[in-house]
Amino acid sequence: MTILEEYKPMFYPATIAVIGASKNQRKLGYHCLTSLVKSGFKGKIYPVNPNLSEVYGFKVYPSVRDIPDKVDLAVIVVPRHIVPSLIKECAEKSVKGIILITAGFKEAEDDVGAKLQKEIAALASKFKIKVIGPNTFGIVNLHMDLDASFTPEFSLMEKGNISLISQSGGFCHLIASLSLKEGGGFSKIIGLGNRCNVDFADMLEYLGEDPETKVIAMFIEGVDDARRLFEVTSYVARKKPIVAYKAGRFKTSDEASRSHTGSLAGRYDLYVAAFKQSCVITVNSSEEMLDVAKAFSMCPLPEGKRVAVLSAQAGLGMTTCDFCEENGLEIAVFTEKTIQRIKELLPPLSMRTNPVDMGPAWYNWETSRKVIETVSIDKNVDALLLLAAYASANEPLVREVAEPLKALARQKPVVTCFPAPRGIWLKEKKELESAGVPVYPTPERASKALAKLVEYAESLKAKQKFVVD
Amino acid sequence: MTILEEYKPMFYPATIAVIGASKNQRKLGYHCLTSLVKSGFKGKIYPVNPNLSEVYGFKVYPSVRDIPDKVDLAVIVVPRHIVPSLIKECAEKSVKGIILITAGFKEAEDDVGAKLQKEIAALASKFKIKVIGPNTFGIVNLHMDLDASFTPEFSLMEKGNISLISQSGGFCHLIASLSLKEGGGFSKIIGLGNRCNVDFADMLEYLGEDPETKVIAMFIEGVDDARRLFEVTSYVARKKPIVAYKAGRFKTSDEASRSHTGSLAGRYDLYVAAFKQSCVITVNSSEEMLDVAKAFSMCPLPEGKRVAVLSAQAGLGMTTCDFCEENGLEIAVFTEKTIQRIKELLPPLSMRTNPVDMGPAWYNWETSRKVIETVSIDKNVDALLLLAAYASANEPLVREVAEPLKALARQKPVVTCFPAPRGIWLKEKKELESAGVPVYPTPERASKALAKLVEYAESLKAKQKFVVD
Numbered sequence: 013m014t015i016l017e018e019y020k021p022m023f024y025p026a027t028i029a030v031i032g033a034s035k036n037q038r039k040l041g042y043h044c045l046t047s048l049v050k051s052g053f054k055g056k057i058y059p060v061n062p063n064l065s066e067v068y069g070f071k072v073y074p075s076v077r078d079i080p081d082k083v084d085l086a087v088i089v090v091p092r093h094i095v096p097s098l099i100k101e102c103a104e105k106s107v108k109g110i111i112l113i114t115a116g117f118k119e120a121e122d123d124v125g126a127k128l129q130k131e132i133a134a135l136a137s138k139f140k141i142k143v144i145g146p147n148t149f150g151i152v153n154l155h156m157d158l159d160a161s162f163t164p165e166f167s168l169m170e171k172g173n174i175s176l177i178s179q180s181g182g183f184c185h186l187i188a189s190l191s192l193k194e195g196g197g198f199s200k201i202i203g204l205g206n207r208c209n210v211d212f213a214d215m216l217e218y219l220g221e222d223p224e225t226k227v228i229a230m231f232i233e234g235v236d237d238a239r240r241l242f243e244v245t246s247y248v249a250r251k252k253p254i255v256a257y258k259a260g261r262f263k264t265s266d267e268a269s270r271s272h273t274g275s276l277a278g279r280y281d282l283y284v285a286a287f288k289q290s291c292v293i294t295v296n297s298s299e300e301m302l303d304v305a306k307a308f309s310m311c312p313l314p315e316g317k318r319v320a321v322l323s324a325q326a327g328l329g330m331t332t333c334d335f336c337e338e339n340g341l342e343i344a345v346f347t348e349k350t351i352q353r354i355k356e357l358l359p360p361l362s363m364r365t366n367p368v369d370m371g372p373a374w375y376n377w378e379t380s381r382k383v384i385e386t387v388s389i390d391k392n393v394d395a396l397l398l399l400a401a402y403a404s405a406n407e408p409l410v411r412e413v414a415e416p417l418k419a420l421a422r423q424k425p426v427v428t429c430f431p432a433p434r435g436i437w438l439k440e441k442k443e444l445e446s447a448g449v450p451v452y453p454t455p456e457r458a459s460k461a462l463a464k465l466v467e468y469a470e471s472l473k474a475k476q477k478f479v480v481d
Numbered sequence: 482m483t484i485l486e487e488y489k490p491m492f493y494p495a496t497i498a499v500i501g502a503s504k505n506q507r508k509l510g511y512h513c514l515t516s517l518v519k520s521g522f523k524g525k526i527y528p529v530n531p532n533l534s535e536v537y538g539f540k541v542y543p544s545v546r547d548i549p550d551k552v553d554l555a556v557i558v559v560p561r562h563i564v565p566s567l568i569k570e571c572a573e574k575s576v577k578g579i580i581l582i583t584a585g586f587k588e589a590e591d592d593v594g595a596k597l598q599k600e601i602a603a604l605a606s607k608f609k610i611k612v613i614g615p616n617t618f619g620i621v622n623l624h625m626d627l628d629a630s631f632t633p634e635f636s637l638m639e640k641g642n643i644s645l646i647s648q649s650g651g652f653c654h655l656i657a658s659l660s661l662k663e664g665g666g667f668s669k670i671i672g673l674g675n676r677c678n679v680d681f682a683d684m685l686e687y688l689g690e691d692p693e694t695k696v697i698a699m700f701i702e703g704v705d706d707a708r709r710l711f712e713v714t715s716y717v718a719r720k721k722p723i724v725a726y727k728a729g730r731f732k733t734s735d736e737a738s739r740s741h742t743g744s745l746a747g748r749y750d751l752y753v754a755a756f757k758q759s760c761v762i763t764v765n766s767s768e769e770m771l772d773v774a775k776a777f778s779m780c781p782l783p784e785g786k787r788v789a790v791l792s793a794q795a796g797l798g799m800t801t802c803d804f805c806e807e808n809g810l811e812i813a814v815f816t817e818k819t820i821q822r823i824k825e826l827l828p829p830l831s832m833r834t835n836p837v838d839m840g841p842a843w844y845n846w847e848t849s850r851k852v853i854e855t856v857s858i859d860k861n862v863d864a865l866l867l868l869a870a871y872a873s874a875n876e877p878l879v880r881e882v883a884e885p886l887k888a889l890a891r892q893k894p895v896v897t898c899f900p901a902p903r904g905i906w907l908k909e910k911k912e913l914e915s916a917g918v919p920v921y922p923t924p925e926r927a928s929k930a931l932a933k934l935v936e937y938a939e940s941l942k943a944k945q946k947f948v949v950d
Contacts, residue, residue, distance in 0.1 A: 038844045043874045115840075121829035149872070163872040165902045180796020185870035186923065189900035193922075233799060259799040262806035264836065297925040298800070327649020330702060330728040331767070337731035360590035367733065371584075375507045401654035403618070403632040405512045431658035433634045453662075454655065456766040 019218050021108030022142055023153045023200060025084035026055045028160065029076050029107070031098055032090040032114075033059030035067050040113060041089045043162040044150070048087075051152075051159035051167035056081060076105050087150065087160050089113040092124075095146070096131050103139035110136070111160050112145035118206045119147055133208045148205030149181025154198055155224050161203070163188075172197015173226035174305045177215045179204050179233045180259075186298050187229075194453060195445050196306040199224045211235065213244040220248035227308040229255045229301050238286070246290035250475065253308040253468050254292045257301045258283050291471040293464050300460060303452060307461040310448045311425035313469040316394040318344035319462065320387045321367035323455075324380075324400030324409060328429070329367035332397055332455040339463030341395075343367070350390045357382050375405070377412035384416045388424075395425040395462055399455050402432030410440040418447040425465055429458040488687050490577030491611055492622045492669060494553035495524045497629065498545050498576070500567055501559040501583075502528030504536050509582060510558045512631040513619070517556075520621075520628035520636035525550060545574050556619065556629050558582040561593075564615070565600050572608035579605070580629050581614030587675045588616055602677045617674030618650025623667050624693050630672070632657075641666015642695035643774045646684045648673050648702045649728075655767050656698075663922060664914050665775040668693045680704065682713040689717035696777040698724045698770050707755070715759035719944065722777040722937050723761045726770045727752050760940040762933050769929060772921060776930040779917045780894035782938040785863040787813035788931065789856045790836035792924075793849075793869035793878060797898070798836035801866055801924040808932030810864075812836070819859040826851050844874070846881035853885045857893075864894040864931055868924050871901030879909040887916040894934055898927040 028048060034041035041061070048057050049068055058081070059067050062074040073079050076086060076098070086107045088098055092114050102110060117129035129146065136143040144151060150161025154171045161181075166188055174196060178184045181203040191198065199222070202215055212235055219225045228248070235241050245254055261280040287294050295301045319341045323329035333343055343366050346354070354364050357379050362369035368387070373379035387393055398417065400409050410430050417426050426449045430437050441451045452458035497517060503510035510530070517526050518537055527550070528536050531543040542548050545555060545567070555576045557567055561583050571579060586598035598615065605612040613620060619630025623640045630650075638657055643665060647653045650672040660667065668691070671684055681704055688694045697717070704710050714723055730749040756763050764770045788810045792798035802812055812835050815823075823833050826848050831838035837856070839849050856862055867886065869878050879899055886895050895918045899906050910920045921927040 037874075040874060043872070046873065116830045119831060121831075121833070125830075162874055165871070165873065165905075168902055178796070180794065180799070182792070182794020182796040182870045183800070185794065185872055186797065186900045189871065189902055190922065192902045231796070233796070259796065259803060261803045264802040264806060264812040298923045299925070323651070325649065325651020325654070327647070327651040327700070327702070327728065328655065330649070331652075333733040334728060334730045337733060343733040361585045361594075362588060362590075364590070401651045402634070402658065403512070403654055404515065404634065405506075405509060405631055431655045433637055433658055433661045436634075453659065454767045456768070 014221070015218050016221050019142065021084035022144070022151070023158070024156055025109070025158070027058065027081055027084050028053070028055060029058045029060050029079060029083045029086045031060040031076060031086055031088045033061050033064065033067055033072060035064065040162045043164065044087050044089050044113065047159040047161050047164040047166065050164040052157040054157060058083065076101050076107065079105070083107045085109045085111065085160065087111045087113065089162070092116040092128055095128065096135060099132055099135045099139070099141070103141060107141060110141055110143045111148065111150050112143050112208065113148055113150060113162060115147040117146045129206060129208065136209045142210055143208045144202065144210050145205040146208060148203040149184060150203055152201040166201065168192060170195070170197040172199060172309060173224065174198050174229060174309050175200040175202070175219045175222070175225040175227070176229045177202045177204060177212060177219070178231040180231060181205070183231045183298065187302055190299060190302050194302060195451065196302055196309065211237065213237070213240045216244045216248045216254070220251055225252065227253050227255065227305050229305045231257050231259070231301070233259050242286045242290055245287070245292050249291040250472065255295055255301055255304050255308070256287055256292050257295050257298070291468065291475060293468050295464070299457065303457050303461040304464040306450045307425070307427065307465050308468070310445060310450045311421065311427070311465055312423065314394045314425050314466050317466045317470070318342045318392055318394045319397055320344050320390070320393045321397045322370055322383060322387065323367060323398070324370050324406055326362060326369040326371060328399040328401060328455045329363070329369060332399055332459050333367055335456045335459035336397070336463065339460055341459070341463050341466060344390070344393045346387070347390055347392055350386055353386045354383060357386070377408055380409065380413050381416050384413055388416065388420045393424070395427065396420060397427050397458060397462060399429045399458065402430065402436055410437050414440060414444060417444065417449050421448040425462060427452070427458050427462045429453070429455050483690070484687050485690050488611065490553035491613070491620070492627070493625055494578070494627070496527065496550055496553050497522070497524060498527045498529050498548060498552045498555045500529040500545060500555055500557045502530050502533065502536055502541060504533065509631045512633065513556050513558050513582065516628040516630050516633040516635070519633040521626040522628070523626060527552065545570050545576065548574070552576045554578045554580065554629065556580045556582065558631070561585040561597055564597065565604060568601055568604045568608070568610065572610060576610060579610055579612045580617065580619050581612050581677065582617055582619060582631060584616040586615045598675060598677065605678045611679050612677045613671065613679050614674040615677060617672040618653060619672055621670040635670065637661060639664070639666040641668060641778060642693065643667050643698060643778050644669040644688045644691070644694040644696070645698045646671045646673060646681060646688070647700035649700060650674070652700045652767065656771060659768060659771050663771060664920065665771055665778065680706065682706070682709045685713045685717045685723070689720055694721065696722050696724065696774050698774045700726050700728070700770070702728045711755045711759055714756070714761050718760040719941065724764055724770055724773050724777070725756055725761050726764050726767070760937065760944060762937050764933070768926065772926050772930040773933040775919045776894070776896065776934050777937070779914060779919045780890070780896070780934055781892065783863045783894050783935050786935045786939070787811045787861055787863045788866055789813050789859070789862045790866045791839055791852060791856065792836060792867070793839050793875055795831060795838040795840065797868040797870060797924045798832070798838060801868055801928050802836055804925045804928035805866070805932065808929055810928070810932050810935060813859070813862045815856070815859055816861055819855055822855045823852060826855070846877055849878065849882050850885050853882055857885065857889045862893070864896065865889060866896050866927060866931060868898045868927065871899065871905055879906050883909060883913060886913065886918050890917040894931060896921070896927050896931045898922070898924050
C-alpha cells in the first residue's frame with residue numbers, strides 16, 4: 013500500500029462518524045459537527061451519541077457499531093476515560109482513521125493522562141488505525157471540502173497548494189486568520205497534537221507524495237524521534253520546499269512544550285543546523301511562515317540572487333534594499349544596455365540605477381511598463397521586486413503594470429508590495445497572486461520572502477553539486 | 482515666539498492657498514486640492530492658477546497676491562523653475578508657511594536642481610518663511626481635519642496621539658495604509674522631503690511641545706546636521722518616546738539616499754548608538770514602527786520587565802515566551818498565592834504556571850476573568866500579555882475578558898493578540914484599543930511591542946540614575 017493510499021481514508025473519506033456529536037454549543041462535539049456541515053463535505057456524516065436522536069437533521073446513532081454503512085474516518089470528541097473503549101468499537105467497525113480531539117492525555121499534569129495515551133497508542137497500533145491527536149483541533153482538506161476540526165471558519169480559507177503540519181492547533185488558527193487577510197491558498201491543515209501514532213515524519217512523507225501539496229509548512233514544538241524527522245526532511249525537502257518554524261527557542265517555552273503536547277522542545281540550535289543540512293527553510297515568526305510559504309506556492313525558483321528593485325517611491329526602494337542585503341540577496345548591477353534604456357525612459361530626477369525610482373513616471377503608465385520590461389530581460393537580473401504605496405494619483409498603476417509582471421512571473425520570481433487603504437487594489441492584487449505574483453503588506457516582508465526563495469534554490473544547488481562531486 | 486506659535490500657521494492654518502491647483506487628474510495640483518476639500522478642512526481654501534477660473538466651486542486666483550485675504554499656508558505644486566518667483570510672491574503676501582511639493586531639486590541628477598534648492602533656501606531664510614520640502618508629499622494634521630498633501634486618503638486615518646516625521650512620502654503612505662488596517666491613531670504626519678529649512682530637529686522640538694502628540698515616530702534616511710539631531714532627541718526623548726526607523730543600513734540604500742532626498746545616509750551603527758544614548762527606541766521595520774508607536778500611544782510605562790503570559794492556546798503562549806525572552810523580557814515567577822489560586826481555578830490538564838494555558842477554561846468565561854484578575858494583582862508581574870486565536874467555540878472570550886483587561890490597563894501595560902477571520906471581534910478590538918489595550922495581529926509582534934515599552938522605561942530609569950549619581 014502506498015502512503016497515499018494509507019492516508020486516503022483520513023484525508024479523502026467517503027463517510028465520517030462524529031463520536032460525541034452534540035447540540036450543546038458549549039461542547040466541542042457541536043462545533044465539530046458544524047464544521048463538517050458548513051464545509052460542504054460531499055460524503056456521508058454519521059453523528060454518534062447515545063443520548064441524542066437527531067441533530068442538524070441527521071439521525072444520531074447510539075454507537076459507531078450501529079451505523080448502517082462502512083465508516084472511513086471517525087472524529088472522536090468525548091471525555092478521555094471512554095476513549096479506549098471507543099477505539100475498540102471503531103476497530104470492530106473497521107474504521108481506518110481517527111481524529112482524536114479529546115485532550116487530557118500526555119500533556120496533563122496528572123498520571124492518568126499519560127497512562128491513557130499509552131493505552132490508546134497500543135490499541136491503535138494493534139488494530140492498525142491511524143490516529144491523529146489526541147489533543148488536536150483536527151484536520152482540514154480544502155480540496156475535499158473537508159473540515160474535520162472544531163472550527164467551521166477553516167472552510168473560508170482559499171484552496172491552494174500549501175499544506176501545514178502543526179503540533180499546536182492554536183497556531184493553525186493563527187495562520188488561517190492571517191491567510192484570510194493576506195492571501196495564500198491551502199491544501200491540508202493538520203493538527204498533530206500529542207502524536208499518538210501519526211507524527212511529523214509520517215505527514216511529511218505523505219505530503220511529499222500528495223499531488224495537491226507544493227509547499228509544506230510546519231510548526232514544531234518538540235519531537236520524540238528527531239533522527240527519523242531529519243531522515244525524512246532530507247529527502248522530502250529536495251522534492252518540495254519545507255518551511256519550518258520551531259518554538260521552544262528559549263528556556264520557558266522549552267519547558268512549556270512538555271506540558272502542552274508532551275514533548276521536550278530540545279536544543280533549538282541543533283534543530284536549525286539539522287534543518288539547514290537537509291534544505292529545510294527556517295523561519296522565525298508566523299507571518300514569515302505564511303509569507304515564505306506563499307512565495308514558494310506562487311513563484312518559480314530563481315536562478316541566482318541578483319535582484320532588481322523597482323519602486324514608485326524611493327523610500328520604499330531603500331528599505332527594500334536594506335532588507336535584501338541583510339538577507340543575503342544582491343542588488344543586481346544592470347547591463348549597460350538596461351541603464352541606457354532606463355535613462356531614455358525616465359527623466360534625470362531620481363534614482364535610475366538599481367533601485368529604480370519610477371516616481372517620475374507616475375502619470376505615464378506606458379513608461380512604467382517599459383521600465384519593467386527592460387529590467388525583465390536583463391541577464392544580470394534573477395528576480396524582480398516591485399513596490400508602490402497607493403496614492404490617489406497613482407491609482408491606475410497596479411492595473412497598468414500587471415501584464416508585464418505576469419509575463420515575467422512565468423520565468424523569474426516577481427515579488428511585490430502594494431500597500432493601500434482597505435478596499436483599494438483588492439481585485440488587482442488577487443489577480444496578480446492567481447498569476448504567480450505574491451503581494452506582501454510591507455517592503456520588508458516582500459524582501460525577506462524573496463530571500464528565502466533564493467536560500468532554498470541555493471541549498472538545492474549545493475546538494476546537487478555535492479552529489480556530482 | 483514659542484515653537485508652537487512659530488509653526489501654528491503650518492499646522493493650524495486658517496487660510497490656505499494651493500498654488501498650482503488643477504482640474505487635471507494627471508496633475509498633483511488636482512490631488513492636493515482634492516485632499517484639502519475631502520479632509521473637511523474648516524478654514525478657507527484659495528486655489529491659485531493663472532490659467533483657470535474655477536475649480537470645485539472655488540474661484541481661482543491668478544496669483545497669491547490677488548487673494549483678498551491673509552494667507553497662512555501655501556501649498557506649492559508647480560514646475561521647479563518657477564518656484565523661486567512664487568516664494569517671493571508668498572513673501573510679499575506675508576505667507577507664514579509653505580509646503581513645497583514640487584520635486585527635482587537637490588535629489589535630481591542634473592545641477593539645476595541643487596542650484597534651485599540653494600536659491601529657495603536662501604529666499605526662505607531671507608523672508609523668514611518656514612518651508613517643508615521640496616520633494617515632499619505634504620503634511621497632515623488629523624486634529625485640524627487638515628490634509629495638505631497630494632493623497633486624500635490620509636483623512637481616513639484615525640485621530641490620535643502618534644505623530645510621524647518622515648523623509649520619505651512613500652513611507653508615510655505605507656504607515657497610513659498599515660494603520661488603517663491595524664489601528665493606531667495619528668496626530669501629525671510630516672513629509673520632510675529634501676529639508677530646505679525645516680529638518681528633523683525642528684519637527685522634534687515642535688512635536689515635543691505639541692499637546693496633541695504623545696509619541697513621535699520618525700523614518701530617517703540621512704541628515705546633514707547629525708549633531709543637532711542628537712542634541713534635540715536627547716532632551717525630547719525624555720519627555721516623549723521617540724521611535725526611530727533608519728534606512729540606509731546597507732551599501733545600496735545608503736547610496737540611494739543621496740539621490741532620493743539629497744542626503745548621505747551615514748553609518749547605521751553610529752546612528753543606533755547615538756539613539757540608544759539618547760533614549761530613542763530603534764525599530765527595524767515599518768510594521769514594528771507602527772506596533773511600537775501604538776504601544777506607547779495606549780499603554781502606561783511598565784515598572785519592570787516581568788511579564789505574565791496568558792493564552793487560550795498553548796502554542797501561542799510558547800511563541801510569545803520565545804519572543805519575550807529573545808527581546809529582553811522576563812517571564813514572571815508568580816507568587817505562591819497566585820499559583821495556588823490558578824490551580825484552584827484551572828484543571829490539571831495543561832500549563833498552570835507562567836505561561837498559563839487557559840484552554841481548559843474555554844467554556845467558563847468567569848474562570849478566564851478570575852485567572853486574569855489573579856495574575857493582575859501579583860506583585861511579581863509588571864505587564865500582561867493575553868493571546869487567543871478565534872475558534873467558534875471561544876467566540877465570547879474577548880467580550881467576556883474585556884473588563885478586567887481594561888481595568889488593569891490603567892496601571893500596567895496589557896498587550897494582546899486576538900487573530901480572527903475578517904469581521905470577527907472587530908468591535909471588541911476597537912473598544913479594547915480605545916481603553917488602552919493594544920491588539921496585535923500575531924503573538925510575535927505583540928511581544929516585541931511590549932519589549933520596546935520596557936526598553937524605553939528602563940533607559941529613562943538609567944538616565945535618572947545617572948543624574949542622581
